[in-house]
Amino acid sequence: MQKIGVFVCHCGSNIAATVDVKKVAKMALKEPGVCHAEDYPYMCSEAGQSRIAAAIAEKGLTGIVVCSCSPRMHEATFRKAAERCGLNPYMVEIANLREHCSWIHKDMEEATEKAVILMRAAVAKVHLNTPLQAGESAVTKRALVIGGGIAGIQTAIDIADAGYKVDIVEKTPSIGGRMSQLDKTFPTLDCSACILTPKMVEAAAHENITIHTYSEVEKVSGFVGNFTVDIRKKARMVDMTKCTGCGVCQEKCPSRKTANEFNRGLNTRSAIYTPFAQAIPNVPVIDTESCIKFKTGKCGVCAAVCQAGAIDYKQQDEIITETYGAIVVATGFDTIKLDKYGEYAYGQSKDVITSLELERIMNAAGPTKGHLERLSDGKAPKEIVFIQCVGSRCSDDRGKPYCSKICCMYTAKHAMLIRDKYPDVNVTVFYIDVRTPGKNFDEFYRRAVEDYGVNYVKGQVGKVAPQPDGSLLVQGVDLLDNKQILKKADMVVLATAIEPNPDARKIATMLTASIDTNNFLTEAHPKLRPVESPTAGVFLSGVCQGPKDIPETVAQAGAAAVKVIGLLAKDKLKTNPCTAQADELLCNGCSTCANVCPYGAITYEVRLVNDHGIREERRVASVNSALCQGCGACTVACPSGAMDLQGFSNRQIIAEVDAICR
Amino acid sequence: MPVNQNNEEFRPVIVAFCCNWCSYAGADLAGSSRLSYPADVKIIRVPCSCRVNPMFILRAFEKGADGVILCGCHPGDCHYSTGNYYARRRMTLLFSMLDFIGVENGRTRVEWVSAAEGVKFSETMNSFVAKIRSLGKNVRLGDLRCKN
Numbered sequence: 033m034q035k036i037g038v039f040v041c042h043c044g045s046n047i048a049a050t051v052d053v054k055k056v057a058k059m060a061l062k063e064p065g066v067c068h069a070e071d072y073p074y075m076c077s078e079a080g081q082s083r084i085a086a087a088i089a090e091k092g093l094t095g096i097v098v099c100s101c102s103p104r105m106h107e108a109t110f111r112k113a114a115e116r117c118g119l120n121p122y123m124v125e126i127a128n129l130r131e132h133c134s135w136i137h138k139d140m141e142e143a144t145e146k147a148v149i150l151m152r153a154a155v156a157k158v159h160l161n162t163p164l165q166a167g168e169s170a171v172t173k174r175a176l177v178i179g180g181g182i183a184g185i186q187t188a189i190d191i192a193d194a195g196y197k198v199d200i201v202e203k204t205p206s207i208g209g210r211m212s213q214l215d216k217t218f219p220t221l222d223c224s225a226c227i228l229t230p231k232m233v234e235a236a237a238h239e240n241i242t243i244h245t246y247s248e249v250e251k252v253s254g255f256v257g258n259f260t261v262d263i264r265k266k267a268r269m270v271d272m273t274k275c276t277g278c279g280v281c282q283e284k285c286p287s288r289k290t291a292n293e294f295n296r297g298l299n300t301r302s303a304i305y306t307p308f309a310q311a312i313p314n315v316p317v318i319d320t321e322s323c324i325k326f327k328t329g330k331c332g333v334c335a336a337v338c339q340a341g342a343i344d345y346k347q348q349d350e351i352i353t354e355t356y357g358a359i360v361v362a363t364g365f366d367t368i369k370l371d372k373y374g375e376y377a378y379g380q381s382k383d384v385i386t387s388l389e390l391e392r393i394m395n396a397a398g399p400t401k402g403h404l405e406r407l408s409d410g411k412a413p414k415e416i417v418f419i420q421c422v423g424s425r426c427s428d429d430r431g432k433p434y435c436s437k438i439c440c441m442y443t444a445k446h447a448m449l450i451r452d453k454y455p456d457v458n459v460t461v462f463y464i465d466v467r468t469p470g471k472n473f474d475e476f477y478r479r480a481v482e483d484y485g486v487n488y489v490k491g492q493v494g495k496v497a498p499q500p501d502g503s504l505l506v507q508g509v510d511l512l513d514n515k516q517i518l519k520k521a522d523m524v525v526l527a528t529a530i531e532p533n534p535d536a537r538k539i540a541t542m543l544t545a546s547i548d549t550n551n552f553l554t555e556a557h558p559k560l561r562p563v564e565s566p567t568a569g570v571f572l573s574g575v576c577q578g579p580k581d582i583p584e585t586v587a588q589a590g591a592a593a594v595k596v597i598g599l600l601a602k603d604k605l606k607t608n609p610c611t612a613q614a615d616e617l618l619c620n621g622c623s624t625c626a627n628v629c630p631y632g633a634i635t636y637e638v639r640l641v642n643d644h645g646i647r648e649e650r651r652v653a654s655v656n657s658a659l660c661q662g663c664g665a666c667t668v669a670c671p672s673g674a675m676d677l678q679g680f681s682n683r684q685i686i687a688e689v690d691a692i693c694r
Numbered sequence: 695m696p697v698n699q700n701n702e703e704f705r706p707v708i709v710a711f712c713c714n715w716c717s718y719a720g721a722d723l724a725g726s727s728r729l730s731y732p733a734d735v736k737i738i739r740v741p742c743s744c745r746v747n748p749m750f751i752l753r754a755f756e757k758g759a760d761g762v763i764l765c766g767c768h769p770g771d772c773h774y775s776t777g778n779y780y781a782r783r784r785m786t787l788l789f790s791m792l793d794f795i796g797v798e799n800g801r802t803r804v805e806w807v808s809a810a811e812g813v814k815f816s817e818t819m820n821s822f823v824a825k826i827r828s829l830g831k832n833v834r835l836g837d838l839r840c841k842n
């Protein structure tokens with residue numbers, strides 16, 4: 033039997049004015065196991081706490097109930113007070129007599145009656161409390177960033193600046209992400225490479241950052257503070273330590289017919305290539321699917337011309353294993369495929385392009401060397417139509433239900449840049465709404481309309497029809513004038529919806545991080561924890577979490593870094609002891625619990641179980657208390673009643689129910 | 695045959711399970727905003743709505759509760775991401791089963807109350823208590839249990 037002390041707080045007059053605190057204390061003494069009860073004006077004060085301490089010492093209390101304000105206020109205070117007296121902090125329960133009683137009731141008798149019941153429920157619970165020990169786990173002071181776009185680069189630099197080691201794993205041959213494909217950037221129109229390249233160089237030169245390009249995360253195990261990750265470094269066929277980045281191999285390579293991914297397939301590249309001039313690292317890779325040497329065995333030109341002797345056709349993929357304290361996902365996005373949008377004639381006419389393709393066309397290093405020209409005949413367009421929201425804000429399953437957020441702004445940017453460089457080109461933009469919230473954003477859009485004479489038409493385009501003369505007939509409606517529009521254009525640009533990188537789901541599964549129906553990674557709390565995933569130790573940076581422009585991406589990247597730094601600054605993590613535990617005698621190893629656990633905290637092991645003298649090997653559930661967040665979903669799902677939650681056990685909650693319904 | 699119809703004098707026993715992160719905090723806010731609701735409501739704090747085992751609710755009715763309400767975070771806002779979805783499904787099943795054995799649907803309720811919704815918490819409790827008062831004393835599970 034426990035020896036329980038009950039401490040009733042007046043909270044000045046906050047509680048005492050409506051609840052007869054003396055009566056609550058008196059009634060407490062009638063409860064089984066209660067061997068001490070008192071009331072005091074301010075239990076949370078120094079003096080109040082020392083009364084608790086004195087009672088614990090004198091009466092040898094094994095559990096205490098404080099009848100006071102909400103546990104959300106002072107549970108921590110009273111737990112600490114108990115701990116100082118050598119009582120396990122989890123032997124403390126709070127009865128909420130203020131927020132849940134005195135403040136909402138007027139009638140003293142009624143409020144006192146309720147207060148007694150709340151006190152009884154807490155006493156009934158504390159009878160079943162068991163001392164709990166917060167576990168400790170060590171923190172590996174190294175972070176992993178998956179994805180080397182601007183989000184990943186910024187997060188890595190911020191973490192590294194704080195003095196922690198960071199590894200970036202980037203799938204493609206270079207870091208930089210989508211931003212490296214952009215020409216100019218809104219809202220200032222500065223050149224993308226000019227602001228990105230210094231960041232890439234900074235990351236590469238940072239003593240605390242290690243970059244693994246052409247690499248992918250293959251396996252993740254462990255938990256917050258202590259993840260073990262296998263990284264596959266794909267064979268480049270070029271020795272990173274020898275290559276000087278001279279580029280001779282790429283010039284001499286006879287295989288030149290592969291679609292250039294960096295230019296969105298608008299031109300071709302050699303089999304040995306670096307994706308773009310500023311690539312980091314500036315070391316090419318051999319695309320073995322296009323390489324003649326790999327296909328037929330006959331070639332080897334690159335090895336012959338490489339002065340540094342860096343070409344190594346025998347290179348193999350390498351798997352490295354590292355441990356990390358925190359993982360940041362920054363896998364970014366891609367534009368959606370347009371095969372379900374036949375009406376826009378994308379794929380049918382070379383002059384219907386996506387906005388990202390236009391970025392490459394406008395770029396001096398792009399397929400047209402920066403000249404605005406039609407891809408079909410190389411002629412300069414005179415009439416350009418932009419169509420916004422292609423695949424965004426879509427109610428059917430062809431597109432995405434969400435707003436891609438960046439398209440209104442980049443379309444205004446494109447329209448403005450074209451009007452600026454080619455004043456004789458007419459630009460028309462079809463839009464559903466123009467959404468420009470953001471610092472200097474609406475001003476930017478208005479400049480496009482007012483200063484650059486871009487013709488904005490509110491309405492949707494029903495069809496783009498390629499004409500025999502090579503032009504494109506755009507059929508749309510003007511919703512404001514309520515009339516049909518037929519427009520002949522030389523070029524049509526589709527502001528295509530963005531979607532998370534297709535790898536997001538795979539990565540989320542590996543990390544047991546959750547993902548929404550659109551494949552964006554989910555944040556731990558949509559308002560209060562926007563850069564953390566629900567899985568402890570996994571953080572989110574950039575567009576993988578939701579559509580964003582560069583300023584927002586960079587801000588979020590910094591926020592994610594701060595969270596990582598906060599984690600890595602700790603030597604040890606205290607784990608929440610209110611975790612689930614399976615009773616090995618009751619568990620039948622059915623896996624139901626593991627299926628509902630949002631954190632992947634439950635695994636199975638074969639254990640030698642002694643069931644009333646019968647010793648046998650059984651498959652039983654085992655909860656990793658470092659991963660378990662204590663939600664209790666598994667406890668209810670368990671068909672055998674084997675799973676229970678410490679601190680909120682079945683028996684404890686039933687005891688409270690019984691006390692209330694008594 | 696319903697008993698105690700519209701009996702103002704009748705003081706029901708009502709158990710409210712509130713998740714720690716949203717609804718319990720919503721109840722705290724109702725308190726600090728002095729938004730009253732009947733003292734018949736007694737709150738039990740649980741980490742998440744998904745911690746509420748149907749067994750707890752059956753137990754409450756067996757022990758004489760007249761109504762049980764479960765409050766959690768709004769869909770999509772659960773601190774543990776998905777807990778309230780589990781709770782919603784479990785309770786749908788449980789409540790229809792309870793209705794079948796005579797514990798009317800009005801005696802059970804699931805409500806989403808965020809930490810910012812003190813007003814909603816108090817309104818919910820007021821309307822729930824009014825409903826239970828109109829239904830009168832619950833005798834069903836108490837009667838059904840094996841008394842030896």
Ligand SMILES: Cc1cc2nc3c(=O)[nH]c(=O)nc-3n(C[C@H](O)[C@H](O)[C@H](O)COP(=O)(O)OP(=O)(O)OC[C@H]3O[C@@H](n4cnc5c(N)ncnc54)[C@H](O)[C@@H]3O)c2cc1C
Nearest residue numbers: 179181182183203209210217218364365535574575581582
């Ligand atoms: C047409 C267009 C124009 C735009 N114009 C502007 C503009 O003017 N101003 C502006 O502010 N924003 C603009 N944006 C938005 C901008 O591109 C994004 O905000 C920014 O690129 C987001 O960066 P990120 O790092 O989150 O994603 P990304 O740039 O997509 O980077 C993600 C990186 O992760 C890598 N990766 C993916 N999966 C894996 C994996 N499994 N393992 C390892 N690595 C992986 C990718 O290869 C990539 O390098 C524009 C976007 C588009 C489409």
Ligand code: SF4
Nearest residue numbers: 629660661663664666
């Ligand atoms: S209590 Fe929640 S987090 Fe812990 S093991 Fe069970 S389902 Fe997973």
Ligand code: SF4
Nearest residue numbers: 619620622623625670
């Ligand atoms: S649900 Fe219960 S019985 Fe099944 S594996 Fe989990 S703990 Fe064991």
Ligand code: FES
Nearest residue numbers: 713742766767772
């Ligand atoms: S934490 Fe509130 S419902 Fe899950």
